[in-house]
Structure formats: structure tokens, C-alpha cells
Amino acid sequence: MTNTSQQIGLSFWAKTDLATRAEARRLLSAVVEEGADDFVGLFYNAFLADDEASTFLSHSVVHERLGKSLRGWLIELLCADPDAGFEAFDERQKQIGEIHARIKIPIHLVMAGSSLLKSEVSARLLEKDADRNTVIVALMLMSELVDYAIRQMSQAYVVGTTRRAQVDEAYRLVSLGQDVSLERESQRAALMEWGQSVLFGLFGNAGSAPPEPISQSAFGLWLRHRAGMMFQGASSLEGIEDAVQQVDRVLLPKIDEARAEGGDRLQDVLRRLQASIEEIKYLLNDLFQSVAGMENARDPMTKALNRRFLPSILSREVALANSSGSSLTLLMIDVDHFKQINDKWGHLAGDTVLRQIAEVIMDNVRPCDFVFRYGGEEFLVALVETPEGAGVDIAERVRRQFMEHKLQLPDGDAITATVSIGVAGHRGHPDYAYLIDLADKALYRAKTLGRNRVEIDSAVAAE
């Protein structure tokens, strides 16, 4: 039986004798039952302190339900027998964590609430006129039980939140994967349609209905219910939203006034409306263009992998190497004096150099290796199942080939460029950032030692 409470992390409790346990449980139950409503209030206040969470707390159903379920949770957790097994209880905590993930109650808020709760229950326990040792054991039991419950909840919350993030992203990409050009044209048309309806309205009777706000048009609805998800966080999206607000709040009311006056005043407002529509059209185009590049797996110029996917790939490869005991080597490759090439021959020459270095690299690695565009003139190569020594050989081959190879520039000139390469073999460290750092330092050494050379990471050099 003691095993159960120890397994779930009640380590203080597990070391307490049975007589004190019984006393402590009685004391804790009394305090919890007495103060349950106050404790629920504390938890609630922690939620209210958060802007996001407080918006839905105002809902009466939530208030009532949350209050009830918090109370039930508290009593079930703190008045139950911790030595009687926890399976059903475990299940409950996980369900709560899943619900929190679904309705987006952040885990740190739940933790803040539980911290307040622990402090308050502790204070009440200490006020009790009971044996000092019993009070301490009751306090520790309470604290260990709350921590245990929050731990179970957090685990389920993280699983649920992660799954959600994946599906959200999948939906976003799948939406974008539909016919994007068609979508862009449809929305442009919807925008023009709204503009037209405003203008036609102006030629109607003076007493006719005021123009429909753009935010209520098909375009406005699309903006709120589709674009927000598809173009999450894009700056042109914010621009469009601002322009739409500006039209509805400032221009449309002016049109109505100017219409009565007519003449120059109306002309002026209409010119401003036209400018706003043009601006939205421009931003809309921008918005659709911005995703075209973002969603590419590869850099369009060099065909190397997008750096954005580096964490996904490297953390998987490092974990794979650790679990299967296979090797993994990184090459960090940088074009020497790239700035001078750019300055002297122009950026078209620079692009040529970059394209060719990417080609040389890809010709020297297998399809299962990963070549990333890491920075402007930097490439990162992950050689899977390749020991450091073999990695050095490949790096040397790349360096030599590039040096021996005259680069044809667009204007007919031919130049030679060189590369410096840092090599780092994975030796078990679970953080891929650590391995990148080693390769980076090795590259730095190659640079300071005169460029056009291959250096191994210093961790190995020091061995």
C-alpha cells in the first residue's frame, strides 16, 4: 500500500508512521471541508488575473460549473485516502488536463492557482490547535497531493496541446494547399464587389440605406473566418485589418454626410475610399505572395533545405543516433570573402557562387543526408550514419572541388572562390544546438587559421 503513495511521489508521506498519518488526514479533511469555498475562490482569482482566461470566465455556465468542479476536485484530492490506490484518480486528472488543452487554459495558470491554494491551506492548518507534528505531516501531504495532481494534468495538457498544434498547422497548410491563386482572385473579386455596391448605393435615393460596412461583406467575413487561420501572424494581414477598420469607422460615416452635401466634399471622400480599396488590394496580393516562400521546404535559389526545418530534422537525427548508437556528423560550410565577391562582381555573381557551392555539396553527399541553407553564404550539412573521420573526407573533397573549379559569372568572367568548413561529430549530447555550436566553432577556427581549410571541432582536438 505504501508503495502506491510512494510511486506517485508522496515521498514525505511514505516516511510517516501510520498513527500520525491517520491524525494528519483527519486534520487536513477538517480544514479542507471548512474552507472549501474560500479555496475555490482563490483558484478562481488566479484565473481572473489572466486576460485571456478571464474573458470566458464571465460566462455564467462556466462560473457555476467551474466552481462546482473545483470544489469536487479539491475534496476528492485532499480528503481521500492516499494509501488506497490512485488509478481512477489518475484518469480524472488526465481528463482535466485534456479539457484544459481543448479550451486553452494554460498550465501555468493552473499552477499559479494551485500555489495560492497550497499557501492558504497551509496557513489554515498552522492556525489549528493541533499537535505540531500532525500539522506538518498534514501540510506536506496536502502539498504532495496537489503537486501530484498538477503533474498528471500537465502531462495530459502538453500531449493535448501538442496534438492540437499539429492539427492546426496541418489545417493551415492544407487550406493553403488548395488553389491559392483561385482563392486570391475570389477575394479580390469580393473586395471589388463591395466597392461597387457602395458606389451604386450612392446613386440611389437620398433616403436609401447607408452603405454596408466592408467588415460585414463577404470579403470581411473571409478576412475574419478564413484568412486569420491561413495567414496567421502575417504583417500584411494586420495591415488589411487596420485598413478595413479605417474604412468602416472613418470613411463610411463621412460618405453618408458628404452625400447630403454633394459636390467637392463627396468627391474628396470617394477619392479616399478608392485609395483605401487600392491599399487593401495591394496588401492582399502581398499576403498571398508572402506564403508562397514560407511554405517551401527548400530555398528557391540554392535548393538547399529551409533553415526553418532544422530543429525538426536535427532533433530527430540526434535522438535516432542516441537510441541506435549510430554516428552523425555536421559540416558547417562558409564561402570565403563572400562580401568581396559581392562587392566586386555584383550580387548576381554572388548568387552564382552560392548556387554552385550548393551543387558541389549535394553532388558529394547521399540523398539521405540533409543540406540546409544556414545563413547568407553558410550551409549546414547533416551526414547521417557517418563518423567524423568520413565527414572530414567529404568536407575535404568539397573544399578541393570548389577551389579547382572556375566559376562562370553571368557576364562571362570566371572567378575562383574558396570555402572554409567546420566539422563536428555527434558524441551523445542530446541537444542538437550543442552540436551546431561545435561545428560553428570549428568553422571559426578554419577562418582564423587562414580560410580555405577544414577544421574539426575542438572538443575532439583537445582529446
Add this chain to the structure above:
Amino acid sequence: MTNTSQQIGLSFWAKTDLATRAEARRLLSAVVEEGADDFVGLFYNAFLADDEASTFLSHSVVHERLGKSLRGWLIELLCADPDAGFEAFDERQKQIGEIHARIKIPIHLVMAGSSLLKSEVSARLLEKDADRNTVIVALMLMSELVDYAIRQMSQAYVVGTTRRAQVDEAYRLVSLGQDVSLERESQRAALMEWGQSVLFGLFGNAGSAPPEPISQSAFGLWLRHRAGMMFQGASSLEGIEDAVQQVDRVLLPKIDEARAEGGDRLQDVLRRLQASIEEIKYLLNDLFQSVAGMENARDPMTKALNRRFLPSILSREVALANSSGSSLTLLMIDVDHFKQINDKWGHLAGDTVLRQIAEVIMDNVRPCDFVFRYGGEEFLVALVETPEGAGVDIAERVRRQFMEHKLQLPDGDAITATVSIGVAGHRGHPDYAYLIDLADKALYRAKTLGRNRVEIDSAVAAE
């Protein structure tokens, strides 16, 4: 100053007088400095109890670094002055949370470690021959500080883990979005190439090298380093991995033996090898086919949205409705006696009915609304910015149109089918599952009240 400690949740501490604070801090510092190594060991043990985390803990760099940084963290956290401001400290906890997200140390493990730590530090404090009140205040301070740090860490951990899940999913989809047929053919070719090289090897000298394991071939490398990410969790992927292991561990060693014997024995082993290659080829085809459907936003037959995206869309719409105060109404639509239609006219007739109901629904809603295929013969419609009353009108229109409409079956027959519809308007509850449940109950009522009718959710009916 007291404000700072209260803001970060040291609520017990904030209620303590200054003289006791000073005493308690001295006591806590002494205990922490004395026992720091033991406490670090406890934390470490909590990590070791987890299979995944323990695999990389064996690494010596980690062991040494983690030990050092845990010690530093403990002392910085528990020996610092909690009334002196927490900005730099906050930053540190966030960084730790980000690192945990990157190297995938689950937050519940960190919480388990911190719980053990709190119990042990408490036990040591209680052993001290100090004033009882001082001991209690020191214990509470320690507990509140640890909770605070874990809370900061968790917040950063969840943000980091969520971002990672998004990028992982994006990479997976973007990889799949490349030319999948080309990829499939390349890998089929790589598999065949390996098989061929084994056979050619058999005609070489008896003393020549044994055949290359399939797991080491280009196909094997692709399987480990590409397919794992692209086809995460697909059952045919496991099948292929099993078959590959079987070939390398069982068949290849037999080939080498049989080669010396020759004759029937060799024939037999080669027949088995051929069968294995065929099996892998079959599973590979299956693997590529399985993703074709999964990644669709829409059900191919009815063109309604894939149910998989329901959480992404509805939680966003519910949040939008709550923050902007706009309305949202769900319709749950079910074809009456669908099973009988299927039984009597065959499943092609059933499909026709489903396609037509989807068409009728989509003709009656705007492009900004969402129509999901919810179950076999069930559709869920989310009408954005639509009050419940307007939702009922739309539901009635759909019901009537469908009833008045003769359905042409593939074999020339014409039948009439009806639908039952449950309507539920959003009234602020943050959990979209609650709203679906209301619509579901309304549908159930429509069914029990005789079908071919529209019912509103009972929450409103009761008002």
C-alpha cells in the same frame, strides 16, 4: 518590495514579518548549501526513472553539465533574496524551459523531480534545531520559490513544444507535398537495386564479400531518415521495418551458408528473399497510398470538410465569437433511415444521397461557413456570425429542399429521403465540445419526435 514577492506568488511569504523572514532565509540557505549535492542527486533520480530521459542522461557531458547547472539553479533559487526583484531570474527559468522543449525533457518529469526535492528539503528543515515558526516559514518559502520557478519554466516549455510541433508537422506535410509519386518510384528503384546487387554478388567468387544488409542500402537509409518523419505512425511503415529486419537478421546469413552448399538449399533461400522483397514493395505502395487520403482537407465524396480539422476550426470560431461578441450557430444534420436506404437500394444509392445532401447544404450556406462530414451520414455545419433564429431558418430550408427533391439513383430509380436537424446557438461557453453536444441532443430530439424536423437545443427550449 513586498509587492514583487507577492506578484510572483509568494503569498505566504508576503504575509510574514520581516524579522522572521531574515531568520527563515538564513536557515534555508544553510540547509540548501549543506545538502545541495544530495538534492541534485534526487532530481537526477527522478529523470532516471523515465525511460526516454534516461537514454541521454548516460552521456557524460550531460551528467556533468546537468549536475552543475542543477546545483547552480538550486542555490540561486533558494539562497537569493526573494524581496530583491525577479527579472533576471525569470529570464533564466524561461531559458531552461526552452532548452527542455528543445531536447524534449517532459515538464511532468521536472515537476516530479521538484516534488521530491521539496519533500527532502522540508525533511531537512524539520530536523533543524531552530525556532518552529522559522522552520515553517523557511519551508513555505522554499516551496513557493520552487513552484514559482517551475511555473515559469512550464510556460516557456509549452510555448517551445507547441512551436516545435507546428514546425514538425509543417516539415512533414511539406515533404509529402513534394512529388510523392516520384519519391515512391525512387524508393521502389532503390529497393530493386539492392535486390539485384545481392543476386549479382551470388555469382561472384565464393570468397567475395557477404551481401550488404538492406538496412545499410540507400533504401534502408531512406527508411530510417526520411520515411520515419513523413509517414509517422503509419502501420505499413512498421511492417516494412519488420520485414527489413527479418531479411537482414534471418535471410542474409542463410544465403551465405546456402551459397557454400548450393543446389536446392540456395534455391529455397532465394525464393524466400524474393517473397520478402515483394512484401516490402507491396507495403511501400500501401504506405504512399495511405497518406493520399489523410492529407485532404475535404472528404473526397461529399466535398465536406474533414472531421479531423473540427477542433482547429471550432475552437477558433468559439474564441472569436467570445472575444468579438458575435454569434455562431451549429447545425447537426442526419439523413433519416439511412441504413434502410443503403440496405434496400445498395451503397451506391447511399452515396448518391450523401452527395446530394452535401450539395443542398452547401447551396444554402455562405462560403465563410464550415460544412463538415461529421459521421457516416451526419454533417455538422458551423454558421459564423449567425444567430440561432437565422440558423433555424437555414435548417428549415435545407430540410424542405431535401424533402421536395427526388433523388435520382444510379440505376434510374428515384427516391425521396428526409433529414433531421439539431440547432444550437453559441451562448458564451468556451468549450466547443459543449456546443456540439447541445446540437447533438437537439438532433436526438428531432429523431425521437418523429424525424424530418428541426429542433433547437433544450437549453434554449428550457428558458
